[in-house]
Amino acid sequence: MGFGGISVWQLLIVLVIVVLLFGTKKLRSLGGDLGSAIRSFKSSLRDGEEDKDNKSDQLQHDVDNDLSTTSSQKEKDADKSK
Numbered sequence: 001m002g003f004g005g006i007s008v009w010q011l012l013i014v015l016v017i018v019v020l021l022f023g024t025k026k027l028r029s030l031g032g033d034l035g036s037a038i039r040s041f042k043s044s045l046r047d048g049e050e051d052k053d054n055k056s057d058q059l060q061h062d063v064d065n066d067l068s069t070t071s072s073q074k075e076k077d078a079d080k081s082k
Helices: 008-022 024-080
Strands: none
Touching: 008 024
């Protein structure tokens, strides 16, 4: 028993029919195109994650700068009120 009630022999027969219909050249180029599309998709995902991490780091840096500016401003205001 194979996949969902399909035996190995039935899968082989279907594979032979597909090869006869399309030919090995066409199937090879189709496989190459599919492989390059998957590689491109994976690299886009990696680039998206790196951009997300960079934006997160930049946002944290901006928040830290704002907090230090605010605390230094409060110190100046406290010195002026004395």
